[in-house]
Amino acid sequence: MINVTVSVDSDHRYHGISFLGHAGYADDHQEGQELVCAAVSALTLNMANSVEHFTDDQSGMFRFRFTGAISPEAALLMNSLVLGLEDIEETYGEPYIKIRFEEV
Numbered sequence: 001m002i003n004v005t006v007s008v009d010s011d012h013r014y015h016g017i018s019f020l021g022h023a024g025y026a027d028d029h030q031e032g033q034e035l036v037c038a039a040v041s042a043l044t045l046n047m048a049n050s051v052e053h054f055t056d057d058q059s060g061m062f063r064f065r066f067t068g069a070i071s072p073e074a075a076l077l078m079n080s081l082v083l084g085l086e087d088i089e090e091t092y093g094e095p096y097i098k099i100r101f102e103e104v
Contacts, residue, residue, distance in 0.1 A: 002040055004099040006082055007065065014078040015104050016065030019044065023096040036096045039088050047081040 002023050007016040023036035057074040089097045
């Protein structure tokens with residue numbers, strides 16, 4: 001299972017995200033193996049690359065955490081990432097992916 005932890009403040013603004021594990025979806029040996037891991041990876045890397053390319057915010061490593069003030073554009077990109085991950089969780093659910101929110 002991929003365990004996703006989203007760091008969120010009391011105003012419901014995302015400040016970072018971390019991932020641990022592997023979906024194990026390929027263990028089913030069906031067409032579309034690695035689908036969940038590939039989708040999570042694509043969304044995550046696209047979000048990080050978008051922050052670096054489209055904003056002046058500094059990014060981090062993965063575990064991704066903003067190191068300063070978050071621009072509206074970067075906040076939008078984080079919102080988009082979490083939305084995509086929630087969609088994957090809704091579609092595939094446990095035992096492949098679990099998202100939790102942790103207040104910072």
